[in-house]
Amino acid sequence: MELDVSMTTSIAPAADLPVLTGPTEITRCAGVGTAVSDTSYSQPELLEILGIEDPRIRSVFLNSAIDRRFLTLPPDGPDGVRVSEPQGDLLDKHKKIAVDMGCRALEACLKSAGATLSDLRHLCCVTSTGFLTPGLSALIIRELGADPHCSRSDIVGMGCNAGLNALNVVAGWSAAHPGELGVVLCSEACSAAYALDGTMRTAVVNSLFGDGAAALALVSGEERVPGPRVLKFASYIITDALDAMRYDWDRGQDRFSFFLDPQIPYVVGAHAEIVVESLLSGTGLRRSDISHWLVHSGGKKVIDAVVVNLRLSRHDVRHTTGVLRDYGNLSSGSFLFSYERLAEEEAARPGDYGVLMTMGPGSSIETALIQW
Numbered sequence: 001m002e003l004d005v006s007m008t009t010s011i012a013p014a015a016d017l018p019v020l021t022g023p024t025e026i027t028r029c030a031g032v033g034t035a036v037s038d039t040s041y042s043q044p045e046l047l048e049i050l051g052i053e054d055p056r057i058r059s060v061f062l063n064s065a066i067d068r069r070f071l072t073l074p075p076d077g078p079d080g081v082r083v084s085e086p087q088g089d090l091l092d093k094h095k096k097i098a099v100d101m102g103c104r105a106l107e108a109c110l111k112s113a114g115a116t117l118s119d120l121r122h123l124c125c126v127t128s129t130g131f132l133t134p135g136l137s138a139l140i141i142r143e144l145g146a147d148p149h150c151s152r153s154d155i156v157g158m159g160c161n162a163g164l165n166a167l168n169v170v171a172g173w174s175a176a177h178p179g180e181l182g183v184v185l186c187s188e189a190c191s192a193a194y195a196l197d198g199t200m201r202t203a204v205v206n207s208l209f210g211d212g213a214a215a216l217a218l219v220s221g222e223e224r225v226p227g228p229r230v231l232k233f234a235s236y237i238i239t240d241a242l243d244a245m246r247y248d249w250d251r252g253q254d255r256f257s258f259f260l261d262p263q264i265p266y267v268v269g270a271h272a273e274i275v276v277e278s279l280l281s282g283t284g285l286r287r288s289d290i291s292h293w294l295v296h297s298g299g300k301k302v303i304d305a306v307v308v309n310l311r312l313s314r315h316d317v318r319h320t321t322g323v324l325r326d327y328g329n330l331s332s333g334s335f336l337f338s339y340e341r342l343a344e345e346e347a348a349r350p351g352d353y354g355v356l357m358t359m360g361p362g363s364s365i366e367t368a369l370i371q372w
């Protein structure tokens with residue numbers, strides 16, 4: 001495998017920061033790629049298309065800090081009104097959109113890493129917006145004509161935090177297979193998880209999520225790779241809030257439906273400091289030593305709660321809020337859209353530390369410590 005090393009630099013690490021060392025097999029991020037579905041809508045456009053007149057629901061859409069989202073809406077009914085699709089149609093939609101976006105994100109990721117499809121040795125696919133057996137990994141390998149010997153794993157149903165759960169898995173695989181390329185691929189067809197029933201429960205979900213896929217290439221034993229090293233993970237599950245975020249069967253609509261408790265932002269914010277302290281424990285690092293924060297674009301109130309509780313600046317979460325503005329909540333892949341923007345910005349310097357943070361059902365918070 002020939003990885004692109006055009007960004008390699010020899011600038012010294014930032015002064016006065018601990019230098020965390022590890023074996024040559026430590027995993028590095030080698031490339032990133034993203035993709036979205038075909039059509040996008042502004043929030044006012046969606047209110048008009050869906051015929052939403054309830055002022056409370058309109059307020060949820062218009063005060064979401066979201067400008068546009070990529071979605072595949074249901075077709076018009078006989079009366080010209082969009083209606084909820086039956087669960088079978090939604091599963092078909094999930095398969096079509098998630099495979100399409102996933103293939104494009106994976107190809108973009110490999111190009112970013114200076115690699116080709118023949119270099120791929122492990123593919124870990126993440127999704128929470130539909131159920132497939134065989135999973136996305138098998139379908140994407142077939143669709144792209146990848147090596148059928150490529151090992152694979154699928155993480156299904158863990159929610160918005162699952163991208164970091166997958167990164168943990170593939171980082172371990174990568175460390176055990178030096179020089180071989182592994183990829184985390186999050187493909188979330190949120191259009192396949194919507195219900196149109198006029199209730200506030202579904203309105204909150206319908207105002208927030210969008211379609212998107214993101215892939216991150218990982219490799220160990222390649223010191224020339226310019227991306228950051230993956231140093232450590234820390235998790236925290238808030239067992240008292242297991243039902244606060246869930247995707248379960250709605251008997252009234254005879255289909256699956258999301259539920260988000262209004263208190264979620266405050267629950268997540270109140271526990272963010274606990275998991276970050278655990279992540280930094282034993283490293284000699286303080287929160288003030290972290291130069292880059294890539295937080296899940298969970299929603300305006302969630303981001304605000306994390307900012308307040310971790311005493312971050314608006315600049316710290318500029319990519320998080322920018323992704324929310326331009327795409328909405330992309331579920332498990334949101335933090336990788338932010339990582340891509342940081343990489344394109346070229347703001348990270350050798351020696352800089354970063355924290356990745358995702359939040360999801362459980363309620364759970366996942367974090368990772370990285371260093372350029």
